[in-house]
Each structure stands twice: as C-alpha cells, then as structure tokens.
Amino acid sequence: MRKVLVLLLVFLVLCRAGFAFVENSAMFRIITTMPPSAQAGKEIIFEVGITNTGTEIWVAGEYSVFLKVYDANKSYLTETDKTRQFEDIAPGEALSINITFDIPADYSGTYHYRVGMEFEKEALFSHYFILKVLPFAPLPEAKKWTGSIQINYQDSQAIEPTTSLNLRLVNLLPGNSYLKLFTSGRSAPGINPELSNFLVSYHSRKLDLSAGDFATGLSELTLSRSRGVKVGIRLGEIDLVGLVGSSQKEFKDDLYGLGGSVDLNSNLTLGANYVQDNNGQNSVASLEAEFALSPEITLSGEYAWSNYEGEEIGSEATIGNAFRMEASTYSEKLNLNGSYQRRGDNFFSFTDPAFLNSQEEYDISLDYSFTDYISGALYYNQYRENLSQPGDIFRYSLISAGLSFLFPRLPMLSIAYDVNETFSNEESESLMNDTTNTLTIGVSYLIKKIRLSVGYIKWDYLDKTKFLADQTTTSDVYEISIPWTERLNLSLSYGSSTDKDQATLNKATRTYITPKLRYTIIPGKFTSSIGHTIREDTRGDEKQTTNLNFSYYLSKKDILSLGYSQTHGNGLILQDTNFSNIWNAHLTYSYNFTKNQSLALDYTLVNQDKPSNNSLVSQNQTIYLSYKNSF
Numbered sequence: 266m267r268k269v270l271v272l273l274l275v276f277l278v279l280c281r282a283g284f285a286f287v288e289n290s291a292m293f294r295i296i297t298t299m300p301p302s303a304q305a306g307k308e309i310i311f312e313v314g315i316t317n318t319g320t321e322i323w324v325a326g327e328y329s330v331f332l333k334v335y336d337a338n339k340s341y342l343t344e345t346d347k348t349r350q351f352e353d354i355a356p357g358e359a360l361s362i363n364i365t366f367d368i369p370a371d372y373s374g375t376y377h378y379r380v381g382m383e384f385e386k387e388a389l390f391s392h393y394f395i396l397k398v399l400p401f402a403p404l405p406e407a408k409k410w411t412g413s414i415q416i417n418y419q420d421s422q423a424i425e426p427t428t429s430l431n432l433r434l435v436n437l438l439p440g441n442s443y444l445k446l447f448t449s450g451r452s453a454p455g456i457n458p459e460l461s462n463f464l465v466s467y468h469s470r471k472l473d474l475s476a477g478d479f480a481t482g483l484s485e486l487t488l489s490r491s492r493g494v495k496v497g498i499r500l501g502e503i504d505l506v507g508l509v510g511s512s513q514k515e516f517k518d519d520l521y522g523l524g525g526s527v528d529l530n531s532n533l534t535l536g537a538n539y540v541q542d543n544n545g546q547n548s549v550a551s552l553e554a555e556f557a558l559s560p561e562i563t564l565s566g567e568y569a570w571s572n573y574e575g576e577e578i579g580s581e582a583t584i585g586n587a588f589r590m591e592a593s594t595y596s597e598k599l600n601l602n603g604s605y606q607r608r609g610d611n612f613f614s615f616t617d618p619a620f621l622n623s624q625e626e627y628d629i630s631l632d633y634s635f636t637d638y639i640s641g642a643l644y645y646n647q648y649r650e651n652l653s654q655p656g657d658i659f660r661y662s663l664i665s666a667g668l669s670f671l672f673p674r675l676p677m678l679s680i681a682y683d684v685n686e687t688f689s690n691e692e693s694e695s696l697m698n699d700t701t702n703t704l705t706i707g708v709s710y711l712i713k714k715i716r717l718s719v720g721y722i723k724w725d726y727l728d729k730t731k732f733l734a735d736q737t738t739t740s741d742v743y744e745i746s747i748p749w750t751e752r753l754n755l756s757l758s759y760g761s762s763t764d765k766d767q768a769t770l771n772k773a774t775r776t777y778i779t780p781k782l783r784y785t786i787i788p789g790k791f792t793s794s795i796g797h798t799i800r801e802d803t804r805g806d807e808k809q810t811t812n813l814n815f816s817y818y819l820s821k822k823d824i825l826s827l828g829y830s831q832t833h834g835n836g837l838i839l840q841d842t843n844f845s846n847i848w849n850a851h852l853t854y855s856y857n858f859t860k861n862q863s864l865a866l867d868y869t870l871v872n873q874d875k876p877s878n879n880s881l882v883s884q885n886q887t888i889y890l891s892y893k894n895s896f
Contacts, residue, residue: 290705291315291317292669293313293314304400305368305399308365308368310365311364315360316360317355318667323350325352330381332378339393373399376398379392394600401468409437414430419889420887421886428451433445434447440469442470447462449462462478466479482540483538484538484567487549488540491510493511495508504526509522510522520541522540524537532558533556549615567588571612571614585613589604598634598635603630625649626646630642640668644663647661664684665681685703686699697730698728715745722740723738724738724740725737738762738765739762744757757778773803779797780797790817792816793815794812794814795812796812797810814827815827823857826851826853826854827851852866865889867887869888870885
C-alpha cells in the first residue's frame, strides 16, 4: 500500500508539472508558535509566513488559509476553519498570518500539521511540521462539554449524492479526567450507512479505557493502529498498557499486546512493547526511549524485532528487526525536525502483514531566519524499499529549498528550487528512472502605489528508461498593477512559455496576455472583477478565457461570491480537445453564526459544447453543503 501511494504521488507531481505556467505555488515557513509549549485543552497560535513563488497575484478575498492536523503516523485528524485573507500578495511577496488552534483535551504526545491555502480551483500545502503536545492539565471541579460536529453533503450529476458525518464529544470531568466519543461515517444511495471510525475512551490520572478504533495502539513499530479494547494504568511514574484487538476492522486476526514505560526523571522516559497474534506464531517486540535535552530540544528512538511463522503449520520462523529515530529543536530563529526509519527484509508488521521487505526513510525540515529580512526553508525526504534484494527495488526522493529577501524599500525577492527523483530497477513491476528539477524566482517592487512583478520558472524533466525523454520548460511572466482610483485597480500580465524536447529538438512557444479590472462598488463590502486571457502558441492554436466575479463581504469571515467563466479555443492548446466551448457558473456562500459555528454552500454549473455543430453535449451540476459547529 505504501508503494502504491508513493507511485500515485509521483504520477500527480508529473501531471502537475506538465502545465506550461505554474500559476500558484508557495513557500511555507513557521515563524514561531505561542506559547512555545503546546498543552492539551489550551489554545496555540502559529505565526506563519507564506511566500508567493508562482506567477499569479493572490487577490484579496479569493483565497483562504488553514491548518490540517495529523497523528504521529500522519493520519488525518482535524483542521482549523478556513480564514479568508483580504490582502493582495504579488509574486515574490510574503503573507504573514496567525492561525489559532484549540488543542483538544484528549491530545497528548507527537502530532503533525500542515499549512494549507485554498483557492477557487486548487489548494496548496506545506510539508509536515511536528507538534509536541503536553497532557491535559486539571480544571476546576465542574463538568464541561467540548467537541465538534461537521456534516457534509455533496450531489452531482457525475456521482451519486453522499452525506458524511464527523462527530467528536469530550466531557471534561473533575480531577484531570475526561470522557471522549469520536465517530465518522458516510451514507450514499448505493451503500448502506457505515461508520469508518468509532472510539469511546475514558481518561483519568491513573486509568485509561478505550474501545473502538485507536490510532495509537502501542508504538509506531509494534502496533500503530488497531480496533479493539485497550486499558492503561498509571502507577506513580510507571505506565502500563494492555490491549485485545485486531489490525483489521473485521477482526479477522485477533492479537494481544502489552506495553509499559517509566519516567526515570523529568527528561528521560524508557518503554517496552510486545504484540502477538492469538496463535502465538507471530510477534513483535520493541524498546523505546525519549530524552529532552531542554524544553526546546527532544530526542526519541525505538528498536523492534519480530518473529514470523505465517499461517502454515510447521513453517520455519523468520526473525526481522527495525528501528527509528527522531529529533526536533526550535528557537526564536530556528525550527528543525528530523527523522530516520529502517525496517529489515524479514521484519513483520501487524499493521501491514503483507509488507515483508526492507524499507528506509529519511525526513528533515529546516526553517531559519538569518536576519530580520532574510529567511530560508529546507525540506528533504527519501524513501527506499527492497534495499537488499536484486528484484523490485524502488526509491523516491524530494528536496525543496527556498530563500526570501524582504529588505525595506528594496524589491522583494524569493528563490525556490525543487528536485524530485524516482527510481526502480529493470526487474520491478513499474520501470521508473526519472528526475524533475524546478527553479522558481519571483521579484516584486512597489513604486509609490504601482506594483511591478516578475516571475521566472524553469522545469527540467529527464527520463532515463527505455522511454527516453529529456524535456525543458521555461516560463516568465511580467505584471503591472496600477490603482487608478481608490476603488479601481487595473492590472496587466504578459507571459511566455517555451517547451523544448532535447531528444527530438522540437520546440513550441506559448504566450498569454491578461488585462484585468477590479472595481470596489462599496468599500469593504462589494467588489467586482473582470479579466480576459488570450493564450496562443506557435502552431496557431488559440484559447481565450473570460472571467467575471462579484463578491459581497458580510464581514471579514462571511462572504457571498458569484462567478462566471467562458473558454473558447481550437487545437491542442485546449485541455479537453473534445470541446471547443466551455462555460461554468459558480455560487459560494459562507455564513458564520458564531465564532465556532459556520455554514458553507457551493453550487457549480458546467456546460461543454462540441466543436462540430456547437450543440450542447455535456452538462454537470454540483452542489456542496457543509455545516460545522465547535463548542
């Protein structure tokens, strides 16, 4: 499963890279968190810096920023509300924003999060950052309910209507204890209503009881997730855990687990875990430790070994081992997280029992402020499997680096460079050996009220397999934005893109020009914009797109938007060559009843015409409704 996900990721990256213009891309930085030490049941504020490394201006009111939270295994847990931004960010400029997250009372340990930006038709995400959460602290002797409920409904002519539910309830009890209920499910006409996750748990100072689907069974290498019943007891500085369950939701293979840890002092914790199936043939054991050099520097690690005999009677047992290490540190200018994990050829995993081959993964992220005006970010990830076998070897790596320069009264400059590599040997099922390099440079300069922006992107793709390919795409865009009056803003963008095949020496050039006008009908309330883009290439193909949008701001969080776009063209420059005329209209509305209660509606109508007789051949309507309440 892991390999399938990685291959899918690579495919999506390559598909995205095929576009001539990278209109939206960003470099994310976590400047600081307040307070530095996160605690369950309290609020934490993330100060985030996001640099526009694309070629399009981020128009005020047309994009939102939010945070997604994941558990220690990077499985999705929850997300913050999407906060709409009301600031124009030109290519090369940086957005600084505070994102508030109320940490649930039942959180404790290591979590991950990603910063996201949502536009009308796409979303951008940062890499994973680590979040350490301290256990829930005592509250006054009074009962208090907290939690959230989210209901989504989607209906489209292309897919059957679907309703989904996420419910989370926490009853905060006296004496540092709580009772929790979490469930999620979906319903559609073609399937019976089903619960994808269900968990009931009770926590106190000395006792933990859980029944259902728990994401943290014992440890990452022994049993990261399971379905069953788990009991935890705390005796002074000693924690003991026992569970009965299954790694599969249908309880096909029952298993038993024991774990324990001891706090030797305030800085050092040691633990041990053991899991075996009901037949006693397969088992995994581990030793783990966590050491805090200081409140800002933490180290952790785990070593595990397994015994696997399979299901056949009298089969010979195989012994495997695995280990992982993690380190994190942060300060006013530095945020550094790193991890390394390796599993041997014969290491058996209850979470994925079919996965019996060696694998290795590195992961490191670095954010550093050199000065008040210069900052940088670095991210590196490499995943490899079947390391010692001559057969199906697979390797995937990604490195991303960026610098931003924000000196007063000087042009803003951002530089980003990404390298993506995928490799598998000739005996693997899917032959891959390719490398993608992307260089992005953005410059933005404000002369009185006139904004000048320049963007440059170079994308290189090299395939070394029998399907040899060596392609280069260079794009540059120039934009000027002029506030004509206090209510009227005019902008003009010109861009060109050149695709060159180094093997065949074929070369194609595309250009586009976009005049755009934005008019504020009522300051702070009602705005409108219209833009027209003409794209053409050296083959004579042409594509024209007209966009018209109206936005009414009830407040900074409540907005009603109406948009219309029409695209007409000929030849291969159209993304869908079966249609010459495509138009769509969309209506979005969001209303915040209170700070924590919101309703969102999105309706889209799309029509596509055939080039031969210009008759209507395709129409699709989609409606999406979402209600969310946090309390």
